[in-house]
Amino acid sequence: MLTLEKRPQPSKNWTYAAPLLAVVITMIVGGFVFAALGKDPLVAIRTIFYDPLFGEFASYSRPQLLLKAGPLILIAIGLSFGFRAGIWNIGAEGQYIIGALAGAAVGLAYFPDGSRIVVFPLMILAGVAGGMIWAWIPAFLRNRFKTNEILVSLMLVYVAESIQASMALNLLRNPDGHGFPGSRNLSQIPASANLEIFANTGIHWGVFTALVAVVVSYGVLMRHRFGFDVRLAGQSPRAAIFAGVNPKRLVMTCMLISGALAGAAGMFEVSGPAGRVSIDFNVGYGFTAIIVAFLGRLHPVGILFAGILMALTYIGGELAQLSLSLPGAAIQLFQGMLLFFLLAVDVMTNFRIRFGSKE
Amino acid sequence: MDFGSINPVLLVASLMVAATPIILAAAGELIVERAGVLNLGVEGMMITGAIVGFIVTAHTGSSWAGFGAAALGGALLSLLFALLTQFLLSNQVATGLALTLFGLGLSALLGQGYNGIKAPEFAKIDIPVLTDLPVVGPILFGHDPMVYIGIALIAAIWAFLKYSRAGLVLRAVGENHDAAHALGYHVMRIRTLAIMFGGACAGLGGAYISLVRVPQWTDGMTAGAGWIALAIVVFASWQPWRLLIGAYLFGGVTVLQLNLQAAGFAIPVEYLSMSPYIATILVLVLMNAGRAPGSLGRVFHASR
């Protein structure tokens, strides 16, 4: 019989080993899934994890990697503060959408005049503000009425999607679009385009912001009182109040941070890779970012790597779809599995497995 | 715009149908939460139930077989959650989210090739005289069996919690797992069973959407029903009959907005379709939740 025994303190080694082990187990189990779908598992794994980096078309897919990792990292960094403190904003997708809509609306309002120096920064501000407003709602309701922020933030995703559809069909629709839904293409308007900073690297302003967010949040988490309060509140809420942390203010701050970053990510996406507001320009980054945050163990550097890994599964998945006709859903399943296995092996960080009789 | 086209009798009858998947899933989650476990994976289990039920029905032609398979599928998926949270002591919030993401991926994968097929009709109960009664007939009689099973389930859960020994033990485990352990109750075993019951119910709820309510398969077709079920458990303060009220309230909003859409009401479709979600938020705000089970969401580890 196996029994679990609590370690006197968390194992440092397992903290690093657990995510790697989870990736390996996911590859093995994923291999079986691919085999069950009639694909050669080794080829599938190579197509997903190796080819985007070093394969034939790597020069095309490598920049794509950063392009996809950018929003995931940016959103996950924002989520990580709340998750550490036990504040569960799982509606980042909604904040992402509203941020994108707000940013796009500002960009479109200045069309066709307006200089980039003015318009683009204003769009970023609008995106941040949009995400913050959407995140403010569940935070306010939790503080004021003790409503559950998990449910409220999630419900707001569906509300945001409805607003998005309405905007694409009505208010923000391209007047020169021959009646088709969707806005003008922001990425083709010089004043509002989220351009690559360095050509052919995939590093646009959103990716740059994500990298800055990694560095800043690392500093905050390790060196600033706020980071300490967040960690303390997550581990021992009562001790946090004793240490002078105001729980309501903490809820609000964490939610606003995640809303701001998700909103910014949405704005960078809609003015760059997505290009325009359509009925379905969002591709679920807000949900995938939750996996990224956990896979990165809510640590900025971990999130950086996890974001790149998750982007790899997206790009590799697309490649596998093209070359092996592997269904897209298989990749979604693969990502879900990754989080599952991470949570499973995580037990090793705080517990030791012992063989022997149960008490 | 024509309000006259909205028939109040049909409205009530169809709100009972709209509420049924929520009732089924929420009833299961209520038992899970009363046992002290927060399973946020309801959406994932529902969508898995939806596709498993659909596939089995599509191949066997029997809706009952489909419902059976959906319950089994939901229970199996929830077993993963039980394994992680009860034996590997993982965080319940994160694991529930993982279950939802996993279930969405799994169902999309399983559902390849089933898009757009129509499910065989699930026969309604037809009691000669009663069903033909005006007003009462279509509302109370003449639904498909799952509508009644949903209501019966609520009644059964109510009686189970209030009168049975096993129900008392379940509540005790949810209230204070350390005390229950000290008295010699098997906390992990009881919770695992509760989680699987919740999974089976969620599976049934999902299958009801794909087999009766829609009735066909599309990716992500549960569209947040699992999350609404979770919200309704909170709204109900963990009381079975209040859960029924909550689900009907929600069903009412859903059906009304669909009817308004059909009637060409002046509000754009997109705003009507967000109304169930806004209603859910409002309900969460207005109803001050009762006292949650004492050990809800906490990890149990029997120390020395």
Add this chain to the structure above:
Amino acid sequence: MSDILLSLNGLTKAYPGVVANSDVSFEIHEGEIHALLGENGAGKSTLVKTIYGLVKPDKGEMTLRGQPYQPGEPRQARASGIAMVFQHFSLFDALNVAENIALGMENPPPMGELEDRIREVSEEYGLPLDPRRIVGDLSAGERQRVEIIRCLLQNPSLLIMDEPTSVLTPQEVNILFETLRKLSSEGTAILYISHKLEEIRALCQAATVLRLGKVVSKCDPRTTSAREMAEIMVGASLHVPTRAATPKGDVVLELKGLSAPAPHRFGTALQNIHISVKAGEVLGIGGVAGNGQDELLAALSGEMKSAHGMVRLGGEDISLMGPNERRSVGVCAAPEERNGHAAAPDMSLTENALLTGAVRKGLVSRGLLDWPATRTFAEEIIKAFDVRTPGPGNAARSLSGGNLQKFVIGREIMQKPKVLVINQPTWGVDASAAASIRQAILDLAAEGAAVVCISQDLDELREISDRFAALNDGRLTAPRDMQGLTIDEIGLMLGGAHDMEVAHVDA
């Protein structure tokens, strides 16, 4: 003496790093009140959990009335006639009395019948109890009655009681003892676990003393002195804290009609509390658990704010200040619960030093943390208070209860507060650590701090307080000088037999 009921032979149970029980053997006779004596960590709870089927021994065996006895789970133990009253963790706040009792029985009768039997038994043993009441609303003494009646309904041949008097007033203790004597006279054996020696001398007929998991002595408590037993239990002669008679200074801390609503469903409201504590003085606040101790500490530490003017420091109103503002003006506090309130168990000692030390030790400037200075502060606490740990990088949960408590108290004392408020300074702490903590509190007072010490241990309060007041249902009695106060007077201040009916036991 009558026949042997339960016999333990060579019971051994090891956990990684500790041997909880090592070759423990003794016998309990039918109808005997047998004391199991030992310090915290001596292995008493592991032993009783073994008897109750919650822990399986690595080695050794038990016999019950001559038959081999190996309970696999509590159910079997109960079926064999062994019942247990727990110190913590066995009642369900949200359920009513009858439901709680049904949960502890093998084959409970239908609810209506059970309620009648509860009334019957509770009358018979002088423990009145309403079966319909919600347990969360009961006082500590009444909660204990629930547990006792739960056991009595099973007609046990052995009743195990784990530290039963720690939650009772002296008068309530007398009621309990009468009940136990009656049970004993009817043939029920009682295994009575405690570290309160006078009680054991008054009640028990035999005693087994455990130290570090081993049986170190078996004695007759009626003929052994408390001091002898204490030395056997601790294994050394005890250091008794000394206090210098220091002149008291001006009033530092004042509570003027402090009232506050209950913070949660099963909390206690504070009602019109008046205190004034002088510099150099230790005010002891006694009371049975759950009478507002946590709430009073929270109101003083700043975790719970109170209305304007209710809490004053040297004349200045600090009622509306939060915990850190109060620290900055010199009010420090140490709550009862070490794990998760006074300290964060999963964080390192360095981080725990920052938890309250940030303000007075200047460990944060413009939001930025000074980790090297924090680490130095943690090291100073470890050194000054003899905290046994490999270093400040270790997690708080890796420390034993006594060591963590020394760290927590040390952390506050090292900040040189003007006012220190402590709740249960030595709860669950071994005797030597307890003695050094009490000495540290007295030393702090001698240096001119005002100390409020909330405790349920009356011996402790008699040892360190200058004045004594009792907390009862959120109300505080007027403080009296500790010197000359008798145990009966203290008992009456604590609320006598509380809101309980006085027992009338038909022996």
